[in-house]
Amino acid sequence: MKHRSFLQRFGSYIFGLVDIYWAIRRPWQYGMNQPQCALSCDGNHCEPVD
Numbered sequence: 001m002k003h004r005s006f007l008q009r010f011g012s013y014i015f016g017l018v019d020i021y022w023a024i025r026r027p028w029q030y031g032m033n034q035p036q037c038a039l040s041c042d043g044n045h046c047e048p049v050d
Contacts, residue, residue: 039046 038049040049041047
């Protein structure tokens with residue numbers, strides 16, 4: 001049972017790394033624009049920007 005739990009955690013970790021790597025490696029998704037955050041934060045409160 002411990003092997004299955006370890007394999008699930010390890011698989012999730014590897015999947016997370018691949019997901020982050022893939023997100024970083026896609027600069028074409030922004031076109032000519034710089035990446036922007038869609039949140040406006042002041043102090044401890046953040047709201048989506050339309």
